[in-house]
Amino acid sequence: MANKLSAFLNILLIAFGVSILTILLLVSNQIQNKLENNARGIDAVVGAKGSPLQLILSSIYYIDFPTGNIPLKAANELAKNRMVKLAVPLALGDNFNGYRIAGTNSSFIKLYNLKLADGKFWDKDFEVTLGADVAKTQKLKIGDIFFGAHGLADNSDMHKSHAYKVAGILTPNANVTDQLVITNIASVWKMHQHEDEHEAENPLPQSPQPEAEITSLLIKYKSPISVILFPKLVNETTNLQAASPAIESTRLFSLIGVGVDTLQYFAILIMVISVVSVFISLFNSLKQRKYDLAIMRTMGASKTKIFLIVILEGFFLSLLGTLLGWFLGHLVLQYLGSLQDAGQSKLTGFIFLTQEFYLILVGLCTGIFAATLPAIAAYRVNISKILSTN
Amino acid sequence: MVKVNSLSHSFGNNTHLSFPDWEIKSGEQYLFLGNSGSGKTTLIHILTGLLNPQKGKIWINNTDIYALTPSKLDSFRGKNIGLIFQQAHLIKSLNVFQNLSIAQSFAGLKPDKQRINQVLDVLQILSKANNYPHQLSQGQAQRVAIARAVINKPALLVADEPTSSLDDENAEIVLQLLKNLSQANGSTLIIATHDARLKPSFTNQYVL
Numbered sequence: 029m030a031n032k033l034s035a036f037l038n039i040l041l042i043a044f045g046v047s048i049l050t051i052l053l054l055v056s057n058q059i060q061n062k063l064e065n066n067a068r069g070i071d072a073v074v075g076a077k078g079s080p081l082q083l084i085l086s087s088i089y090y091i092d093f094p095t096g097n098i099p100l101k102a103a104n105e106l107a108k109n110r111m112v113k114l115a116v117p118l119a120l121g122d123n124f125n126g127y128r129i130a131g132t133n134s135s136f137i138k139l140y141n142l143k144l145a146d147g148k149f150w151d152k153d154f155e156v157t158l159g160a161d162v163a164k165t166q167k168l169k170i171g172d173i174f175f176g177a178h179g180l181a182d183n184s185d186m187h188k189s190h191a192y193k194v195a196g197i198l199t200p201n202a203n204v205t206d207q208l209v210i211t212n213i214a215s216v217w218k219m220h221q222h223e224d225e226h227e228a229e230n231p232l233p234q235s236p237q238p239e240a241e242i243t244s245l246l247i248k249y250k251s252p253i254s255v256i257l258f259p260k261l262v263n264e265t266t267n268l269q270a271a272s273p274a275i276e277s278t279r280l281f282s283l284i285g286v287g288v289d290t291l292q293y294f295a296i297l298i299m300v301i302s303v304v305s306v307f308i309s310l311f312n313s314l315k316q317r318k319y320d321l322a323i324m325r326t327m328g329a330s331k332t333k334i335f336l337i338v339i340l341e342g343f344f345l346s347l348l349g350t351l352l353g354w355f356l357g358h359l360v361l362q363y364l365g366s367l368q369d370a371g372q373s374k375l376t377g378f379i380f381l382t383q384e385f386y387l388i389l390v391g392l393c394t395g396i397f398a399a400t401l402p403a404i405a406a407y408r409v410n411i412s413k414i415l416s417t418n
Numbered sequence: 419m420v421k422v423n424s425l426s427h428s429f430g431n432n433t434h435l436s437f438p439d440w441e442i443k444s445g446e447q448y449l450f451l452g453n454s455g456s457g458k459t460t461l462i463h464i465l466t467g468l469l470n471p472q473k474g475k476i477w478i479n480n481t482d483i484y485a486l487t488p489s490k491l492d493s494f495r496g497k498n499i500g501l502i503f504q505q506a507h508l509i510k511s512l513n514v515f516q517n518l519s520i521a522q523s524f525a526g527l528k529p530d531k532q533r534i535n536q537v538l539d540v541l542q543i544l545s546k547a548n549n550y551p552h553q554l555s556q557g558q559a560q561r562v563a564i565a566r567a568v569i570n571k572p573a574l575l576v577a578d579e580p581t582s583s584l585d586d587e588n589a590e591i592v593l594q595l596l597k598n599l600s601q602a603n604g605s606t607l608i609i610a611t612h613d614a615r616l617k618p619s620f621t622n623q624y625v626l
Contacts (some may be wrong), residue, residue, distance in 0.1 A: 323507045326468065327524040327566070328496010330489040412469035415503070416459055 034309040035345060041302035042349025043356060046391045048295035050357025053383055056288050058375055063089070063281065065203040067273035069139055071255065074098070074106055074262055075244035080271035081280060087118055087244040088273055090128050090204055093180060094120055097241035098268050106245060106266070111258050114139060114248040119216040121243070122176040124192070125183065127162045129176050129209045131216035131242075139246060140205050146170055147196030153218060156192045156211045160200040168194050176209075176219065187219050213242060299394055306345055306398035310338065314402050322411040331407045338403035339396060346395025350388050419444040419606050420465070420574060425474030427460060437461055437474075440624055442606055444573075447597060449617065450610040452626030458610050461626070462578050465608070467495045479573055496525030500567030500605065502577035502596075506559035508551040514538070514562050515547040521566045537565045540602075541595065557588050564592070568599050575605040581613050589615055 066088050075083040076096030085092035100117075107115030116139050119131035136142070137149060142157075147170040150157045158168060168174065172194045178185040192211065200206055217240065247270070249258060255272070262270035314321075321334050329337075362377030419442050426436035435457040442448055452458040463469035465476060467483050476483050479498060486494055508517050518534045538544040541561045551559060560580070567575060577596055581589035593609075593616060600607035609616065617623075 319507060320509050323509065324520075324524060325492065326466070326495065326501045327521045328493050328526065329524040330492040332489065333524070412460075412463040415463065415468065 031309065031313060034313075038302065038306045038309055038345050039349040039352060041298065041305055042346055042391060042394060043353035045295050045298035045302055045394075046350050046353025046387065047357035047360065048291065048298065049387055050354055050384060051361050052288055052291055052295065053381065053387060054357070054361050054377070054379060055375060056284075057381055057383075058379065059284065060281065062203070063277045067277055068203075069248060070246050070273050071249045072247040072258060072262075072270045072272055073244055074103065074247060074268050074270045077267065077269045080269060081276045083244065083269065083271045084273050084276040085280075086120065087246065088204070090120075090130075090208065094243045095269075097243055098245070100240040100242050102266060102268060103242055103245045106247075106262065106268070109258070109261075111249055111251075111254040111261075112247055113250040114246075116246040117213060117242045118244045118246065119213045119242045120180070121216060122178055122187065122219065123180050123183075124162070124174055124176050124209050125166060127159070127166070127207055127209050128180060129156070129192075129211060129216070131211055131213040133212065136210065139248065140201065140203065142201065142205060143199045145197050145199045147194070149196055150211050151195065153212060153215045154190055154192050155195040155215075156209050157196040157198060158194060159198050159206040159208045159210070161206040162209055163194075163197040168197075170194055170196070190215075190219055299390075302349070303394045303398045306342055306395055307401065310342060310399055310402040311405070314338070314406055318406075318409060318414050321406055321409060322414040325409075325411045326415075334409070335403045335407040338406045339399045342395040342397075342399025342403075343392065344395070346392050346398075349395070350391030353391065354384065354388060419446070419479060420608075421475075421477035422461075422465070423475045423477070425461075425464065425471055425476070427457075427464065427469070427471045427473070435460055437626070438624075442608070442622075444606055445601075445604060446622055447600065447607040447620060448609070448622045448624055449620035450608050450624045450626075451612065451617075452610070453612055456626040458612075458626060459578060462576060462608075462610050466499050466501055466574075466576055467491045493526050496521075497527070497570060498573045500570065500572035500575045502563055502567045502575070502580050504579040504582050506551070506556075506563040508554075508559060508562055508566075510551050513548050513550050514543065514554070517551075517562060518566055518569050521569050525570045527570060533569065534565075537569055540599070541565050557584065557591075560584070560588075560592060561595070564595060564599070568603055568605070571603045572605055575600045575603075575607050577607075577609045579611055579613070580609060581611065581616065586615065589613070593619060 070088060073083055073087045075087060075094065076098050078095030082092050083095050086094040103117060106112070114135055116132060116135045120128060122129040134149065145160065147157070162168070173191040175186050175188055175191055177183045178187060192209070192215070198205060247258070249255065259270040259272065262268055324334060358377035360377070361375055365375035365377065368374050420440070422437060422440035424439065426434070428434040437457070450458065460469065464471045470484055481494065483491055483494060509520065512520060515534060518537070519529050522529050535544060535547070538547055541564060543558055543561050543565070546554060546558060554562065575596070580596065581592055584592060596607060596609065597619070
């Protein structure tokens, strides 16, 4: 290409389009995978009334705040319902350096099919089993102790009175359990009871011992029929609500989907602009190089060869642009992933999908497509006329 | 070697050109004289297979060149005809050496580094092999253009106004180079010009 700057700009334009599409593809794929992996085996979540999406987000994906607490008694009654195959209680409220501390019982192991890499599962109060990521990033090993902090994300309010002790470490599970600190429910309760006593400096008249509460209950049905019946039962006969991960995930994804679609159109628009830009600059450079091409013809190059030379030029532009964009897309996503909070499963740029192959193919086609008309013009060039107009 | 037979061509704007028959034996050197507008360039283009004439035939090496398919004609031209223009018209993005090797490859011949160096040496521009066209003087560029035209040892070497933009000294040098090179390569030479300075050097003339 005669003009290096315009070649560079064209490559950049193609690269932007391709990198945005790459990022979108990877992000939506990873989010969808994560949504599916984390919700696997959970048919319903029972929690305090509020937004069902919020309940699902907090109890399955551990991203939002819980809707509130529910009485343990009511939860236990529901757990005994004959439609329920497995009921896993969850008590949330604390975190360790951004990783959530989840109080639960041994049914949690069964629900997520947890396996130990080291040590044993949590058993006594203040014993914890760590998700693989937590152990790795916090450099904790069996026997180490640490303090939790109140709240779900920040470190400001430490529970200094009780220390957790690492009893075991899980194998990587490729779902949210990798980012959890798991203990028994009593530990979570005791942590907070103690705190209450500590803080109450001039106690009000003691109310009767507050009822034991948990955050939510993860439910697995005995039969698929319960999909309709169980939520209806919960929502109509109790003060609680039952939310379906399947429905809420779909809703969530359709909400994200709007954004993904918009970005997708944006990226496609950039690709179209890059096609037009490559087209214009090839056509312009063709004007300058008509003479070169005519000279090539006098040296014995056939029309087809001239056609291919122009096409090849478009192809190389798009090859460079596409590879650059693809590489950038992965790099940027990896960087974005590294900026994410510790407590969440991170996005990674080091995953490669088969759909990317098609994306690269489309990227390569843009250049060839943009070069077609200029190439035809070059093919049809009347050498005698060009050489005569000196 | 070259035969021009009852040739005529007309352009849309009522210009009708007809050319006298012309026969050139192998190895002959011809001066082709004609004022501008006489159809000199048109005949050169027809001779070299760049412009399909409306009437008449061109035979080169016993080949009726306009009976060939377009792509065959292109490759015939690449192998058998060397063309030199008033301007050098080198490919700007390639250096001198590459300008010559691309001429070999367009003609469908294998790259021959030795041949390129030999031709550059004869034309005394071997030291410029790695230079780009914009780094050359006009005389040097013209010599590269000549090197490009003779690189494939064409049977027919055609130069269109090769000396018009050169001073007396350089015009003489270019003329001698063309004559010597075509002799060395066994090429038939046609120099088309209106440059009267060249007249004394040729016994064979074709006048339009």
